[in-house]
Amino acid sequence: MKPFSFCSEMVELSRIDINFTPFSFSYGFELDQITGSIQKVGLINSPIIKREQDRFIIVTGLKRILALKRLGWDKVEGHVIKQDIPPLECLLISLYDNITTRNFNHVEKAIILSRLSEYLPLEQIIQEYMPLLGLSKHRPILDMYLWIDRGVGDDLKMLIVREKLSIKALRLLFEWNIREEDLKIYAYILNNLKLSFNQQIQFIEYSYDICREKHIGLRQFLEASGINDVIENASLSSHDKIKRVMDILRQKRFPKLYNAERKFYEKVKKIGLPMGVSISAPLYFEAPHYKMLISFRDGKELRSKIAKLTGIKELEEIRDPWQEQ
Structure with a gap:
């Protein structure tokens, strides 16, 4: 220049x-x-x-x-x-x-790259200007940023600017070519639920898989599953809304696993564990070992709880739900 x-x-x-x-x-x-x-x-x-x-x-x-x-x-x-x-x-x-x-936010970087693409070859932009913006010199990354500028609405862009949407979650929406109507729905959900970055990814992955498997639209799924009702329920706290929504998603995406977990924890509840003692299953029942957590004030209380546990014969019945007769 x-x-x-x-x-x-x-x-x-x-x-x-x-x-x-x-x-x-x-x-x-x-x-x-x-x-x-x-x-x-x-x-x-x-x-x-x-x-x-x-x-x-x-x-x-x-x-x-x-x-x-x-x-x-x-x-x-x-x-x-x-x-x-x-x-x-x-x-x-x-x-x-x-x-x-x-510093430029991600939407501003997208605007810059999009404007430059009107005058310069994409390869020149990748080699000269993406490093200038702190981005790796890869064509898929450029394509995603061009999509942010040209294919994403203001509601989703503001989530990006405010760092309320993870780049990994955004990449899923781009790679799966989510249609504009559904992008607006995701923006509404993510703006109202305040999900963590990991929960955002789960929400997008689970809902996408469910809709594809059942051949239904995102709006139809959210209404039929009751997720919309949970989000709009003013009597629920933000934490309760997130828990219920994620539970619904897991139930719909992994019905057998969800039922197995429910069955397992119902059995644990019936055992009658001492106060301050809990048992948890491995995630998705993939690992071989369960965990027991004991909370106690001193050694005397610990010995007392251990003694009570040794007398609970039902503990022998704890196993993977599908192993039960």
């Missing part, structure tokens, strides 16, 4: 187009901090703008200009670059101006 020159000019804010912003990457931002900064010390760095007939296009400084409008300014001193500077040059000016002062 060649060095560029500009001239400083007082420009009316009304002449600066804030709707057509082909060189801006900012997404999901708040103006409070920059507005407060300008109120205290004024505008330190002038925006870079480009004249287009009777208006000006923002090259850098969208947030600054929006903050000035909020503060009621009428004019701003802008660095006006030459009209003959091509769009790619303007794009790179914006990129390098921003990359030295802040």
Whole structure:
């Protein structure tokens, strides 16, 4: 990129187009901090703008200009670059101006890569610009980020910006080519349930597998399974909603395993273990060993509980549910 020159000019804010912003990457931002900064010390760095007939296009400084409008300014001193500077040059000016002062969120990275792809070969973007954004030089990663910009709605994008959606979960949605309608449903679910990153992956994997196996849509499954009712139940806490939803998913995805676990814990409950003693099964009954947890205040209490346990003959009946006669 060649060095560029500009001239400083007082420009009316009304002449600066804030709707057509082909060189801006900012997404999901708040103006409070920059507005407060300008109120205290004024505008330190002038925006870079480009004249287009009777208006000006923002090259850098969208947030600054929006903050000035909020503060009621009428004019701003802008660095006006030459009209003959091509769009790619303007794009790179914006990129390098921003990359030295802040980190980009994943949606902003997607916007940058998408804009660059309009002017540059994909291989050049992979080799030169993805490392600049902290991304590995792999085509599938580029494809996912292009999809984020072009195929993901604002509701899901805001979850990404707020780091409420894991990149691994996002990759599943991309690789499985989830349709736009279902992406909106997933965004609604993930925004309302506050699932952990691992739970997000489970929710997406289980619901996707169930819908594919039963040949039904995601919306139909959520309604028929009762998951929608759980989410909309205002009397349930967030923790209870998550537990019930994940239980429903496991029951629908692994009905035999779910019933085996239920049967096992019902048997354990009937044994009548001493207070502070619990027995748990291995995950999915895959490991050979069960676990017993004993909570006690001192050695005397421990001996007492062990003595009670030795007298419970029903403990001998603990085994994998499908081994029972």
